[in-house]
Amino acid sequence: MAEATSIKAKNEQGYWAFVNKQFRKKKTAVISLYIVIVLALIAVFAPFLANEKPLVCKFKGETFFPVLKDIAVGFGIGEFQPQFQNVDWKNLQYDMVVFPPVPYLPMNQDDNNIHSKGPFDEQNVPSARWKHWFGTDELGRDVLSGMIHGTKIAMTVGIVSMLIASVIGILLGSLAGFYGDENFQVSRVRLWGNILFLFFAFFYSFGTRSYDITDALGRGLGEGFVQLGISILIFAAVMVVGNLLVIPLKNISFLGKQVAVPFDLIIMRVIEVLNSIPTLFLILLIISIVRKPNLYVIMGIIGLTGWTGIARFIRAELLKVRNLEYIEAANSLGYSNAHILFKHAIPNALSPVLISIAFGIAGAILTESTLSFLGLGPADTVTWGQLLSYARQIPQAWWLAIFPGFAIFITVTTFNLIGDGLTDAMDPRLKQ
Amino acid sequence: MKPVEAEVKTGKTESGKKFFFTKISFPLFGYILKRVLIFIPTLFIISLLTFILIAAAPGDPAETMLSRSSAEGQASDKLATERSYRELRHKLGLDLPVFYFAFSNSAQSDTLIRIPTKNHREMLDRMVYTYGNWPQIETYYHQLKNLEFSIIATKKDSINTNALIELRNTAAKTLIHHEDVVLAGLYADLKAQAASASNLTEIQTKAAATEAAYNKVKAEATVWKRYVPAIQWSGTHNQYHRWLFGAAKWFGTETDPTLGRGFIRGDYGISFFTKRPVKSVIWDGLWITMLISILVIIIEYVISIPLGISLAVRKGSTYDSSVTVALFLTYSLPVFWIGTMAIFFLCSPDYVEIFPPFGLGDAVWEDGFFYKLGDLAYHLALPLIIASYASFAYLSRQMRGSMLTVLGADYIRTARAKGLPENKVIWKHAFRNSLLPIITIFASFFPALIGGSIILEFLFTIPGLGQITYAAVIQKDYPMILTNTMFAAILTLVGYLVSDILYAVVDPRISYSKK
Numbered sequence: 001m002a003e004a005t006s007i008k009a010k011n012e013q014g015y016w017a018f019v020n021k022q023f024r025k026k027k028t029a030v031i032s033l034y035i036v037i038v039l040a041l042i043a044v045f046a047p048f049l050a051n052e053k054p055l056v057c058k059f060k061g062e063t064f065f066p067v068l069k070d071i072a073v074g075f076g077i078g079e080f081q082p083q084f085q086n087v088d089w090k091n092l093q094y095d096m097v098v099f100p101p102v103p104y105l106p107m108n109q110d111d112n113n114i115h116s117k118g119p120f121d122e123q124n125v126p127s128a129r130w131k132h133w134f135g136t137d138e139l140g141r142d143v144l145s146g147m148i149h150g151t152k153i154a155m156t157v158g159i160v161s162m163l164i165a166s167v168i169g170i171l172l173g174s175l176a177g178f179y180g181d182e183n184f185q186v187s188r189v190r191l192w193g194n195i196l197f198l199f200f201a202f203f204y205s206f207g208t209r210s211y212d213i214t215d216a217l218g219r220g221l222g223e224g225f226v227q228l229g230i231s232i233l234i235f236a237a238v239m240v241v242g243n244l245l246v247i248p249l250k251n252i253s254f255l256g257k258q259v260a261v262p263f264d265l266i267i268m269r270v271i272e273v274l275n276s277i278p279t280l281f282l283i284l285l286i287i288s289i290v291r292k293p294n295l296y297v298i299m300g301i302i303g304l305t306g307w308t309g310i311a312r313f314i315r316a317e318l319l320k321v322r323n324l325e326y327i328e329a330a331n332s333l334g335y336s337n338a339h340i341l342f343k344h345a346i347p348n349a350l351s352p353v354l355i356s357i358a359f360g361i362a363g364a365i366l367t368e369s370t371l372s373f374l375g376l377g378p379a380d381t382v383t384w385g386q387l388l389s390y391a392r393q394i395p396q397a398w399w400l401a402i403f404p405g406f407a408i409f410i411t412v413t414t415f416n417l418i419g420d421g422l423t424d425a426m427d428p429r430l431k432q
Numbered sequence: 433m434k435p436v437e438a439e440v441k442t443g444k445t446e447s448g449k450k451f452f453f454t455k456i457s458f459p460l461f462g463y464i465l466k467r468v469l470i471f472i473p474t475l476f477i478i479s480l481l482t483f484i485l486i487a488a489a490p491g492d493p494a495e496t497m498l499s500r501s502s503a504e505g506q507a508s509d510k511l512a513t514e515r516s517y518r519e520l521r522h523k524l525g526l527d528l529p530v531f532y533f534a535f536s537n538s539a540q541s542d543t544l545i546r547i548p549t550k551n552h553r554e555m556l557d558r559m560v561y562t563y564g565n566w567p568q569i570e571t572y573y574h575q576l577k578n579l580e581f582s583i584i585a586t587k588k589d590s591i592n593t594n595a596l597i598e599l600r601n602t603a604a605k606t607l608i609h610h611e612d613v614v615l616a617g618l619y620a621d622l623k624a625q626a627a628s629a630s631n632l633t634e635i636q637t638k639a640a641a642t643e644a645a646y647n648k649v650k651a652e653a654t655v656w657k658r659y660v661p662a663i664q665w666s667g668t669h670n671q672y673h674r675w676l677f678g679a680a681k682w683f684g685t686e687t688d689p690t691l692g693r694g695f696i697r698g699d700y701g702i703s704f705f706t707k708r709p710v711k712s713v714i715w716d717g718l719w720i721t722m723l724i725s726i727l728v729i730i731i732e733y734v735i736s737i738p739l740g741i742s743l744a745v746r747k748g749s750t751y752d753s754s755v756t757v758a759l760f761l762t763y764s765l766p767v768f769w770i771g772t773m774a775i776f777f778l779c780s781p782d783y784v785e786i787f788p789p790f791g792l793g794d795a796v797w798e799d800g801f802f803y804k805l806g807d808l809a810y811h812l813a814l815p816l817i818i819a820s821y822a823s824f825a826y827l828s829r830q831m832r833g834s835m836l837t838v839l840g841a842d843y844i845r846t847a848r849a850k851g852l853p854e855n856k857v858i859w860k861h862a863f864r865n866s867l868l869p870i871i872t873i874f875a876s877f878f879p880a881l882i883g884g885s886i887i888l889e890f891l892f893t894i895p896g897l898g899q900i901t902y903a904a905v906i907q908k909d910y911p912m913i914l915t916n917t918m919f920a921a922i923l924t925l926v927g928y929l930v931s932d933i934l935y936a937v938v939d940p941r942i943s944y945s946k947k
Contacts, residue, residue, distance in 0.1 A: 028757075199535070199661075200661070203535070203537075203661050204659070207535075207536075207537065207661075208537060208658050208659055210561075211558065211561050269477075272474060273474055273477050273478055273481065275879070275924075276474055276475075276478060276879075276921050276924050276925055276928075277478060277482075277879075277917060277920060277921050277924070278879040278880070278882045278883030278920050278921075278924060279879075279883055280883035280884070280886050280887075281882070281883055281886070281901065281916070281917050281920045281921075282917075284886065284901060284902070284905045284913075285482060285485060285486070285905075285913055285917050286485065287905060288486075288489065288904075288905040288908055288910070288913055289485060289486060289488060289489035289490070291490055362764075366766055369766065369768075370766070370768055370887060373768045373887075374886070374887070374890060374902065375906075376905065376906075385768070388768070388769060388772060391772055391776060392772060392775075395776070395780055395782060396782060398776065398777075401772055401773050401776045401777075402773070405766065405768075405769030405770075405772065405773065406769075408766050408769060409764060409765055409766060409769060412764050412766065413760075413761065413764035416760075416763070416764050417760070420760075
């Protein structure tokens with residue numbers, strides 16, 4: 001057994017080593033990977049790179065780390081020092097102070113530099129330390145700071161929404177590809193019973209508790225999650241009880257007859273319907289019914305509308321995989337279908353999905369910035385698309401037209417190039 | 433997507449052509465018919481999906497449409513407002529159940545939706561949730577409305593003015609609260625305020641009656657009803673049916689506009705924002721978006737097919753590698769960025785002014801055909817360039833790839849081996865086969881173009897489908913959004929169909945007779 005594991009490990013290492021080697025051959029892809037790492041670092045360290053608060057300061061004989069404190073408070077550890085409440089950080093009498101490279105928050109309005117001052121315009125700043133290197137917008141907000149904090153938003157949206165899309169896409173795509181229309185057999189009573197129980201479970205867990213959940217969510221996220229948890233438990237309990245009730249009924253020959261669940265048919269129909277509505281129309285439709293789209297809502301919407309590509313990808317891959325010998329071998333060894341699907345089939349079909357995830361992240365970032373550009377993005381943060389949209393209102397502010405758009409372009413391109421590199425690296429058939 | 437199958441083609445091209453036109457064309461029509469028939473359920477599901485999504489939207493359209501400024505006015509004003517509000521809700525069909533049936537619990541009632549005011553509906557829904565006895569709650573609501581009306585209708589004099597103002601506020605609060613603690617306080621207030629003036633005995637008795645009705649709701653609570661599932665059947669008398677099929681007779685000259693003729697009979701409802709029929713707005717927009725999309729597709733294919741082929745033929749040259757990189761970068765350039773920059777630098781008097789920054793021009797056809805055409809071309813030039821560049825880059829890359837695959841096939845080697853000139857090899861043997869994957873891409877292009885129309889038309893302020901949709905989303909104009917989404921879906925499905933037909937025209941091996 002130990003030997004088998006080590007062989008398996010070696011083989012897997014072999015595959016990934018091969019992919020790695022192929023990937024490294026493509027210079028553009030490698031450079032893109034480095035750029036993405038830099039972008040990710042900018043995103044993570046955004047509060048240290050652009051902040052109104054000092055990184056370190058000595059104030060009245062005491063040393064403080066205001067930015068770190070900010071983050072700690074954000075995580076719920078500690079509280080703000082009373083002497084720093086509602087202060088103008090810029091004009092305090094420090095004994096010693098180190099400000100971040102960009103000493104502004106994206107929301108800070110520099111009253112001395114309103115009406116969009118450009119990088120080459122004369123700016124009303126005390127010294128070069130306080131210069132707005134990428135200019136300001138109409139309200140005097142620093143563009144560079146907005147771009148640094150926008151990196152965080154773009155990366156978060158790209159990764160989280162693709163995570164949502166991947167989970168849905170992999171699950172539904174593998175169900176469709178592995179089971180097809182015939183391979184998932186259950187007894188009639190179980191099939192119809194489960195549809196019925198699903199209704200009951202939903203009714204008792206969410207239908208009858210709707211106001212309990214919304215009220216709890218309104219009081220706070222913690223209480224909301226407790227109520228949601230209770231609902232999920234009820235849901236599971238109803239399903240379990242229902243499936244236990246089915247067992248004796250299976251002995252009746254009519255009810256016990258095995259029927260196939262046409263997963264492939266159903267899932268492909270769903271994909272077809274979703275693909276028939278242009279994505280931007282679908283997203284706009286959903287946004288129109290949301291009261292205030294915040295970042296989470298936007299990520300959710302992009303994720304929920306973006307899974308079809310991944311699902312089709314993994315379905316096609318599993319259609320190939322399921323006829324291979326090792327699946328047959330696993331079958332003849334008596335493993336359950338679910339075991340084969342999750343332990344053997346999906347892991348082997350997964351690597352090509354990485355490609356569509358890379359392209360998907362690029363697409364998600366593009367969608368988010370498009371929405372922000374249209375003024376329909378998250379209202380509570382500064383994003384690249386939002387900055388770019390200001391350029392439409394101020395015909396002289398070329399810096400607003402160029403810099404944020406360039407950031408979007410670089411990010412989207414690098415993810416596309418990585419996707420391209422992965423395609424070449426993982427699919428030797430496409431090598432030319 | 434179909435894999436590229438570079439098989440040896442049997443038979444001569446001429447005979448192949450003949451074969452296609454004589455034998456395949458007939459089953460092809462059958463195939464098209466079948467595809468169109470498949471559209472119907474797909475469109476049906478899309479209509480369901482969009483309609484139900486929109487029905488879940490918060491806010492009351494009727495409330496937004498009527499400016500309810502007279503809430504503080506006289507009793508007659510208030511009554512008039514309520515009546516017009518109720519009539520508007522009826523006209524829009526908002527007092528109907530949403531769908532043919534609804535899963536709910538046995539405590540809920542289908543008459544709740546007829547209560548006109550949204551806040552009151554929410555309050556009543558909460559009460560049903562807490563107490564589960566709709567008949568008692570309905571009685572209570574009528575008592576409360578009655579009380580409110582008496583307060584408004586009572587003549588103000590020197591004794592009761594203050595009391596009446598207070599009573600009115602308290603009654604309004606009572607109508608939106610369901611919490612027992614709050615209500616207890618509100619009823620104490622009501623009674624105290626009614627007692628504060630000597631000539632308000634009628635209101636005093638009504639307040640007492642309302643409180644009694646409220647106590648009855650609490651005393652006769654049937655909370656268990658909430659845990660009994662129920663199916664409410666509303667028949668064809670529902671919002672969805674009315675929107676899709678209309679309530680007017682199919683073969684009659686019904687002129688009552690409130691009945692509606694339904695989406696499938698070309699009646700798309702009334703815009704919440706402009707209060708005009710959606711139909712009058714949408715056709716112009718549709719025409720513009722279709723025109724732009726078709727032009728863009730023609731431009732893209734005309735440029736990218738020769739470009740892709742030239743790249744494939746000169747594979748490995750500096751020309752190939754540099755153009756390929758350029759194409760990749762072009763493909764990644766966000767349209768809204770390039771569009772903004774183009775407007776910024778090419779349409780502005782501050783920099784270069786070559787193109788007009790927005791609109792489709794104000795020339796009309798009466799000014800002369802060529803004048804109008806020229807004006808249109810002048811205004812469309814930049815939008816067309818901006819709309820085409822990204823997918824043109826993508827298409828060229830695909831064309832290059834597919835041409836390379838075909839050029840590597842055995843039959844091309846055979847053709848070359850038998851001494852055919854290179855020109856003939858490429859255009860006669862490789863070209864047609866290399867087109868197949870490009871045509872499959874068409875199916876994904878069309879929806880992308882329709883979706884992209886939102887950005888393009890937003891950028892250049894072109895009054896097309898995208899711009900209308902965008903405006904409708906901002907204004908929460910749901911009938912408009914619904915109709916636009918349906919049309920976007922229909923256009924997409926037509927795009928899929930066209931790509932299927934093109935596929936058959938290019939590749940006669942594909943048989944549609946058995947599928």
